[in-house]
Amino acid sequence: MKKITFILISILLLVLLTSCGENLAPQTTRLDELKLQYDPIGVGHNEALEEIHQLYRAQRNAQNDLLSYSRCIEIAEEHYNFVNVRNKYIARELSLLISNKRQFAKSSVNAEVVGILSDSLEIIAKYPQIFDSISVILDAPINIQEKILNLEGIYLFADEQVENNEEKESIMNGISTIIHSISYWNENMDDWQQTLTGSMSKPAIGIIGVIGIIDGAGAVIGTLEGIRDTYKGQDGRGTIIVGRAIGEAAKTSTYAFLAIIML
DSSP: OOHHHHHHHHHHHHHHHHHHHHHOOOOOOOHHHHHHHHHHHHHHHHHHHHHHHHHHHHHHHHHHHHOOOHHHHHHHHHHHHHHTTOOSHHHHHHHHHHHHTTTTGGSSSSHHHHHHHHHHHHHHHHHHHHHHHHHHHHSSOOHHHHHHHHHHHHHHHHHOOSSSSSHHHHHHHHHHHHHHHHHHHHHHHHHHHHHHHHHHOOOOOTTHHHHHHHHHHHHHHHHHHHHSSSOOOOOHOOOOOOOHHHHHHHHHHEEEEEEHHHO
């Protein structure tokens, strides 16, 4: 009798533990789903950036001297044309637009950058709350990890606010790019400066956010171009759109950084 009672109690405890384990298991949230869907854009952006950085480093080592701005541009255009980014000029226009306004000299400038881009890009002007919120987060006196967590919350905000599927995809790709861009430049800006200028001094703190914002704008534009230059049902359409988003974002990142440290 005792043995049967012990077995029954053991079974009951096992059932209880199993059900509790199921309840305690992490539940997939809408944010998890959005990150899973869009994070590859930002990851691809960072990988593309590192590719061009390695090209710069190899070229510098080959000629045993620092590269000129014009040579850096030549290498970038040749590389990004190779990866089939259609628009040769958008990235340089975006970065030079900001550079010409002399925004890079300030330490906290992201709201002004969003304003400048809004004047030039209709889709950014159409969703001011999204991009203004991004600028507020990037300007906040908090560390990169906190900025990233707060920026991830913009996924949910955009998911609720943007009804047009094409615009939503482009904006989400932009958010992903901004998130990964600020992480990349926070870790690698010194290395890029060493490669291109021989210096290790960090620029003003706001520059990481500035680059992230115009990277995001590049991803938005690249996505919309990819959508408009393809048709539903076209073979490889998704790959083309992703490639445009990543390519334009990486170009804007490269040109923005070159404009900051070499012009």
